[in-house]
Amino acid sequence: MDSPKQHLDLLLTPGNRRAFSLHGRHWQTNRYVYPVVSRRSGGISIGVNLNPDKVCNFDCVYCCVDRNIAGGPPEVDLPILQSELVAMLKMVQLGDIYDFDPFSGVAPALRRINDIAFSGDGEPTTCPQFFPVCQLAAEILQTFQLPEVKLVVITNATMLHRPTIKKALSFLDHHNGEIWLKLDAGTESYYRQVDRSTIPFQRILDNITACAIQRPVVIQTLLMALHGAGPTPAEIAAYIQRIMEICAAGGQIKLIQIYSIARRTTEAYATALPPEALTQFGEQIATALPNIAVSVFP
Numbered sequence: 043m044d045s046p047k048q049h050l051d052l053l054l055t056p057g058n059r060r061a062f063s064l065h066g067r068h069w070q071t072n073r074y075v076y077p078v079v080s081r082r083s084g085g086i087s088i089g090v091n092l093n094p095d096k097v098c099n100f101d102c103v104y105c106c107v108d109r110n111i112a113g114g115p116p117e118v119d120l121p122i123l124q125s126e127l128v129a130m131l132k133m134v135q136l137g138d139i140y141d142f143d144p145f146s147g148v149a150p151a152l153r154r155i156n157d158i159a160f161s162g163d164g165e166p167t168t169c170p171q172f173f174p175v176c177q178l179a180a181e182i183l184q185t186f187q188l189p190e191v192k193l194v195v196i197t198n199a200t201m202l203h204r205p206t207i208k209k210a211l212s213f214l215d216h217h218n219g220e221i222w223l224k225l226d227a228g229t230e231s232y233y234r235q236v237d238r239s240t241i242p243f244q245r246i247l248d249n250i251t252a253c254a255i256q257r258p259v260v261i262q263t264l265l266m267a268l269h270g271a272g273p274t275p276a277e278i279a280a281y282i283q284r285i286m287e288i289c290a291a292g293g294q295i296k297l298i299q300i301y302s303i304a305r306r307t308t309e310a311y312a313t314a315l316p317p318e319a320l321t322q323f324g325e326q327i328a329t330a331l332p333n334i335a336v337s338v339f340p
Contacts, residue, residue, distance in 0.1 A: 074118065074162075075126035077139060079148055081339050082262075082299050083194070085156035086139070088130050092118055092175060093164025100165065100198050101238040102226075103309040104266055107163045118171045124178055131155070131186055157192040157220070158183070167201040173210040180217040193217055196262070198224045200241050202249040215257055222260045222299075223250050228280025235268070247284060254293030261285070261298045265323055267313045278323060282330045289334075298331070300324045301339040 073094060080087040096113030098105075133139045134155050140146055158179050160166040169175070176193065183191055193214055201207050211221060227233035230243040253259055263281070265273060273281075289295060300323060303314040315323075317340030324338035 072126045074123045075130050083156040085154040088158045090160050091162030092166040092169035093162050096163040098164035103312040105308045106305040157194040159194040161196040167207050176210050193219045196222045199246050199249040202253050222262050228284050251288045251291050251293050258294040258296040269311045295334050297335045
């Protein structure tokens, strides 16, 4: 398991810490494209917000999106997205972005483009233009001659059974794509408590399994305290069992990312776990799943 100490040595300088905490999805006058410094990617991640209307099929207690403020139009204007993405890639590639706060404080080791990430204010795979956006981003990266930059889909896995989404993920398999799948629970009851979705937990598990059978995936797990209490030992054991079941079915998990809350949450009772608790959970998971890499981000 990658230890928190390894990450802290490189990442948690004062300038980096501030940049990590600012994951706003607005950049100047842009409608869709925004830059962030990502701990989990270890560099600059160029976000693409495919849900500007702030509509999501999850209602996570730890979400940092302020849904009390109305979003924009739901439609994604591809020409505008294209122009914003091209301009952002130029700005990062030329280093001009480091003239702006908070990027000016980022350490040299993190001054690289790691990925274009489809994320934002909702579930990106619910966007009707998800596949065309994937194709557009791949074409732009080819034009910029950036084959090493990943196309990352950060998803709650609710829509991965749809044929159009399967087609898009298959396309990404051939264009340096990587799928980051959210799994915050091991049981239906805790899933309902944390992610607060009407979509059955079993669909999440089935979609993660089917996706992981087709390609190696990354699992993202956010652990938190609810009303001051972290997940119970039984919940952690159930989570580990779900991962084992995915692997037993032929799923390929190349990394599990364990992290906690870093920004303001929808519900005030959802709070961050201390680093030592995250480390303990990470060690439990790494011991139970020795063939899977586990990274902890305190």
